[in-house]
Amino acid sequence: MPLTYTPPIRDMQFVLHEWLGATAKLKELPRYADFDQDTFNAVLEEAGKFAAEVIAPTNSVGDTQGCQLDRSSHSVKTPDGFKEAYAQYVEAGWPALACEPEYGGQGLPFVVNQCLYEMLNSANQAWTMYPGLSHGAYEALLAHGSSELKQRYLPQLTSGQWTGTMCLTEPHCGTDLGLLRSKAEPQADGCYRITGNKIFISAGEHDMAENIVHLVLARLPDAPAGSKGISLFVVSKFQLTADGSLGERNPIFCTGLEHKMGIHGNATAQLTLDGAIGHLVGEPHKGLAAMFVMMNAARLGVGNQSLGLTEIAYQNALAYAKERLQMRSLSGPKAPDQPADPIIVHPDVRHQLLTAKAYAEGGRMLGSYCGLLLDQAHHSTDDAQRQTAHAQLALLTPVVKAFLTDNGLTATIGCQQVFGGHGYIHETGMEQLVRDARINLIYEGTNAVQALDLLGRKVMGDQGKALTAFGKQIAAWGAQHSQEPKLIEFLLPLQSIGERLTEVTQALGAKAQRNPDEIGAAAVDYLRVVGHLTFGWLWAQAANIAIKAIADGKTDPIYPAKLETAKFYFSRLQPEVETAFKRLQSSANVVMKTTHALA
Amino acid sequence: MPLTYTPPIRDMQFVLHEWLGATAKLKELPRYADFDQDTFNAVLEEAGKFAAEVIAPTNSVGDTQGCQLDRSSHSVKTPDGFKEAYAQYVEAGWPALACEPEYGGQGLPFVVNQCLYEMLNSANQAWTMYPGLSHGAYEALLAHGSSELKQRYLPQLTSGQWTGTMCLTEPHCGTDLGLLRSKAEPQADGCYRITGNKIFISAGEHDMAENIVHLVLARLPDAPAGSKGISLFVVSKFQLTADGSLGERNPIFCTGLEHKMGIHGNATAQLTLDGAIGHLVGEPHKGLAAMFVMMNAARLGVGNQSLGLTEIAYQNALAYAKERLQMRSLSGPKAPDQPADPIIVHPDVRHQLLTAKAYAEGGRMLGSYCGLLLDQAHHSTDDAQRQTAHAQLALLTPVVKAFLTDNGLTATIGCQQVFGGHGYIHETGMEQLVRDARINLIYEGTNAVQALDLLGRKVMGDQGKALTAFGKQIAAWGAQHSQEPKLIEFLLPLQSIGERLTEVTQALGAKAQRNPDEIGAAAVDYLRVVGHLTFGWLWAQAANIAIKAIADGKTDPIYPAKLETAKFYFSRLQPEVETAFKRLQSSANVVMKTTHALA
CATH class of the missing domain: 1.10.540.10 (Acyl-CoA dehydrogenase/oxidase, N-terminal domain)
Structure with missing residues (x-):
């Protein structure tokens, strides 16, 4: 099945x-x-x-x-x-x-x-x-890209006639791209010959399109050491002739495919560049910044991957839970004419299902919210709106990436658990979802790297301005709805998280001045709190719409469903912040002053 | 590698x-x-x-x-x-x-x-x-077994010349063995012919030993419906001749192997019994009780599996973290002569490593404690000691099974994360540990079933007697050490968990009288709290030994390591109870009154 x-x-x-x-x-x-x-x-x-x-x-x-x-x-x-x-x-x-x-x-x-x-x-x-x-x-x-490069590559990438890749990682460098060694030698005709070894290149080689457009990070001969000496090149699997058609094979070869835990259908390639011809994209030594344009979009995309997996895991676990008969409800038989009750009567099965549902629907709200921000950031003609959108997107991108992928792993594992032993078997498809979901916490910057980006760069790096603005937006929404009695159960915890987050942020700012490792020791918990502040706001808004719709006599069952899921979210998922806040009280010493333990 | x-x-x-x-x-x-x-x-x-x-x-x-x-x-x-x-x-x-x-x-x-x-x-x-x-x-x-069955089978199981299995699960029944359908027909010579289909039989068929001794649950013709009509049989792959040597092949055949997420090396067999000859073990219709002897030992064994995986995941992640160079420490270069610092300088990497270490070493204490209880329960000549050991073992068995396997999955995933992208690749071996660890939350009773066993049967079922006795043992130890200033940081949280657990247990008892689903809705969080109460006690004792050894001038680095790990455990892992207690405040309605959400 x-x-x-x-x-x-x-x-x-x-x-x-x-x-x-x-x-x-x-x-x-x-x-x-x-x-x-x-x-x-x-x-x-x-x-x-x-x-x-x-x-x-x-x-x-x-x-x-x-x-x-x-x-x-x-x-x-x-x-x-x-x-x-x-x-x-x-x-x-x-x-x-x-x-x-x-x-x-x-x-x-x-x-x-x-x-x-x-x-x-x-x-x-x-x-x-x-x-x-x-x-x-x-x-x-x-x-x-220069306008010439755009003319040569974008139409075919747009049509899908060619596909593309991002070639960053090398065997000795993943997170730390400053270490990369691939070399680009300028040629008399203005192009470059690139030599090096890339690994973990998703979609790096395949038979689905006639050409692959690789975007490759490499160093020019005069490059400064570290991350300020990296340039971006476009390397076409087949060289383009003057009229833009495909010519000779460029020496960028797949020399190995990784055997992975999941995403088996994607070719994770080792690519060897042996003097492959490339063209500079953007300015020399500014490749990392250029690549970050892609990486921010890619990080939203990774969150979206886990959203997709959470949704399908939920749908299938729900269907199985209604169908699989096993044991009786603790509160008496619910299907007395059957040999046993469907397992959806069991509270923990419901808990797992509701977890996936709340994470999927909350993730969909957050993803759409950020998607619209991206449209506004690119296309608003109002400078203030554009800047606000940019700032909020910068703040929320690591949250989308890490929070949604953490949640996706939790949800796929929980939905797999609903299947019992059958969830461990390949044929039901549930174990594949877990294996696929696992990569999303790793690539495009591990979730710990996202957390450092959030706390170190996006919060501490701008003195908390973007976070404060976001917090004010949430508080303003809360104030606007504070007189609605049915919303109180959602508004109070939201307000409490906001206040505690402000305190923690100030305390961390002070602690980090004495010991910068406090940021690294706090970042992962901090991101989970910001994620739940965000989800709390989203779910409170969903509940508000549902309450109004029900009051207006709308009969679509989505409204009571939203209200039930919001209640579940606040009672069962948001309490994760209690652990996070408690951990955030501890000093970095509990992880750093452990030289004997980690000897 | x-x-x-x-x-x-x-x-x-x-x-x-x-x-x-x-x-x-x-x-x-x-x-x-x-x-x-x-x-x-x-x-x-x-x-x-x-x-x-x-x-x-x-x-x-x-x-x-x-x-x-x-x-x-x-x-x-x-x-x-x-x-x-x-x-x-x-x-x-x-x-x-x-x-x-x-x-x-x-x-x-x-x-x-x-x-x-x-x-x-x-x-x-x-x-x-x-x-x-x-x-x-x-x-x-x-x-x-009868003394004849023991004579015929135990010497070869003891020597390992033959191996054994437990044949419980059928396609339509896993947790709910009362539904099982395999039939045993009595024969004139006192044996039985058994017919049925079994699935998920670990080690069910293989080429490692000359014979396999299957213990099979089936129904006699006069069996009452449900779990009170199940009998236990021994079915030898090869029938035994009068002198105990191997005779004819018994018709219990492997008709399929499962494709699983992990533990690929173990043959998870579908077994078809087609009139296979078996002998009754114990009394008719009392097979489930007989099987539970095995299952309790097996549950301790599953906890031990995750302990083993946690340990090896930790060892390999620690070695990798010392070796892999990537980025600089937030508090300044720690290996200035290298192109980057080893990743063990990063707080979150240390957090993941210490998590695995604290869970492995805590799990080893708990497993050994229960192992000794088992020896005492079997062999003590003091009735009181034997009964106490039995009672405490009954209480702790679901904790060992579920708490250690939850922790094992967390730890193997965290150690895999230390490897970054390399952890997702088969060759490093880390992803296999995660896949193998995953089954331990499922088989021998899912962790939710363990939680129900703990809260429903072992706590509520005996009016909290066993838990109270265990709590008193912990409190007595605390009182005995209350004057030692270096232990206060461990004793206070331990005491706090104990007190809150008592309150929660009483509240749940009252709530469950109105709605039995409160037990099911609370059980998983409840088990995590009991697990942390137990680990808190164990780690406080380890810290106490370490403090004394250091004061005595012992220089073995294991002592400061234990103290550091204990501090980490209390600051970073035990706070999980904050979330659990918060969730335990919520009513079962948040999962049960969700008929629109889970429509």
Whole structure:
């Protein structure tokens, strides 16, 4: 029995239309002045259909088969069906959805593209990484490429005719890109010959497209040491001729594929560059900054991957829990005509299901919120709005990446547990979700790196300004609703977290002046608290909409469902902050002054 | 680079000799009057050597190859090296270590056997399940078999010449054994013909021993419905002739092997019984009770599996963290002559390592404590001691199973995270530890079932007597040490947990009278609190020993290491109870009154 998947269109509409008011906010941006809700809904419907019908059937086979490298030709065969699914994806025009019309894109908002990707990730994360990486390469070239490079690469990345990669990691350097060794030698004709070894290159080699556009970090001969001496290059698998068609094979070869815990369908390549011809993207030695444009988008994308996995894990665990008969309810038989009750009667099974549901729906709110911020940051004509959007996005990006992926691992493990022994068996598909979800806490900067980014750079680095502004936004919303008795149960814990977070932030600022390791020792717990402050605000808003809708006599069961899930979230998930706050009281010494323990 | 493993002999000695005083307590039991510490140490040394040198090299290959079923002969080939390692295991006499001398056993204490098994589990959990299941079958026959059955089966199970299984689960029943359908038809000669389908039978078929002794649950024709109509049978893969030698093949055939997330080296078999000849073990319809003897021991064994995995994950993550250079310490370069600092300088890396260390060493204390209780429960000549040991063991068994396996998953995931992207790659071996650790939360009763057993049966079911007695033991120890200023930081949180646990237990008792689902809704958090009460007591005792040793001028670095780890445990791990207590305040309604949310 393979996993089933129903696109969560109704919930997306709740989030986008009833809560976020995305269409109205997009229409304020001149670029999207003509965008309307019907278009939005039509795209959601079609994207959901595509994900469920075309992509989902490739998921289990992709996990079982994995990718195969032919070492003699350096070619990689993707699992059965991947290539055909990709052809349909290109044919339907999905790669172009949020790309610039100038290069053949449809110019739809980022927040729409994000909904597409959530559903693709539910259907098959490993497959979705191929177009996902292309989008990263597209963004980097769009932001930093010369107009010649854009003309040569963007139309084909937009159409999906070519795919892209990000080549950062080397065997001795992952987080610490300042250590990288790949070299770029300038040539007389203005191009560069690049030599080096890259590892962990997702979608690094495959048979789904005729060309691959690699964005490669390397050092110029005169580069300063460390991270200030890194430049960004575009290296095409096949060199382009003068008319832009594919010419000679460029010596960037796949020399190995990793055997991984999960995402087997994606080719995680070792790439050897042996004097491969590349072109400089952006300025010399400014490659890391250029790459960060991609990495911020990629971090939102990784959060979205775990959102997709959380949703499909939830759907399948819910269906199984209604169907599997085992034991009787503690409060008396609920299905007396059956040999046993369905396991959904058991409180802990419900707890696991509600955890996944609250994390999926909360994650969808947060992801959409950030998606809209990205549209505003790019396209608002109001300087203040653009700056605010940028600042809040910078603050929330590590939260989306780490909080949603932590939650995704918790949720997929919990949903697997609902299946009992059957969850440990490959055939039910649940164990694959856990294995796939696991990578999301690691790549694009481990979750500990995200936490340092949040606390060290985004909070301490700007004296708490962005966080304070976000906190004020939440407090203002709370004040606005403080007279509504049915909301009190949500407003009080939210206010309490906000106040305690302010205290902790001040205390950490003071402690960190004496010992900078206090930041590293606190960061992971701190991020979880900020995540729950954010989710608390989101779930309080969802509850508010539900309360009003019920009072207005609306009968859609989504409203009582939202209210129940909000109550669950505040009672059962947000209390995680109690542990985090307690841990945040401890000194860094409890981890640092442990030289005998970690001898 | 495969995993490395160094048997933690020094820590075992700390636990067994310096803390538990195991030898002296064993000597109080007439059976072990001649046992001495030198013997104990010699066994630890030899067992560690065997685990590290013979078993550990089979771990990765076992995961990669898995087991292969030949459907025509119903035979299973285990991974390369498994059979040879088992032959050496038998040759060295390890299966007989804690078995009865009457059947060829060496008659050593259970607590010694447990140390052997911890190290085997570190080396290869999947392999260790073969002899582990044999021991379960041995225990059930020893406790419930007729003297004829014992004579026919126990010598070969003791020597390891034959292995054993526990055949409980069927496709439609796992937790709910009352639903099982396998049938046993009495035959004229006093034996039974058994027909049915069993699934998830660990070590169910293999090529490592000449015969397999299956202990099978089935129903007699006159059996009452439900769990009171289940009988236990012994079904030998090969029927035994009158002289006890192997005769005809019995029709109990492996008809499938599961594809699992982990423990690939163990054959998880589907077994079809087609009129297989079996003999009744114990009384008709009392099979479940007989099986529970095995299951309680097996639950301690599962906790021990996760202890083994936690230890080896810790060792390898620690080594990697000292070696891998990446980024600089936040408080300034620590290895200025290197291109970057070893990642052990980063607080979150240390947090992950210390988590695994505290959970491993705490788990070792708890496991050894329960191992000794088991010896006392079986062999004490003092009725009161025997009863106390039984009662405390009953209380702590679900804690060992669930708390240690939860911790094991947390620790293996955290240690995998230390490896960054390399942890996601098969070759480092870390991802296998996570996949293997995952099953331990599921089999032998899911952790939610353990939690219900603890709160529903072991606490509420005896009006809190066993828990109160345990709490008094902890409080008495605290009172005894209340004047020692260096212990105050450990005694206060311990006392606080004890008091809050008492309150919560009383509140739950009252709530459960109105709504029995309150027990199910609270059980998982409740078990985590009891686990931390227990670990808090254990770590406070370890700290106390360390403080005294340091004051006495002992220079073994284990003492400051214990003190540092205790401080870490209390500051960073025990605070988990804050979340649990907060959640325990919520009503069962937040999970049960969610009919729209889980529609």
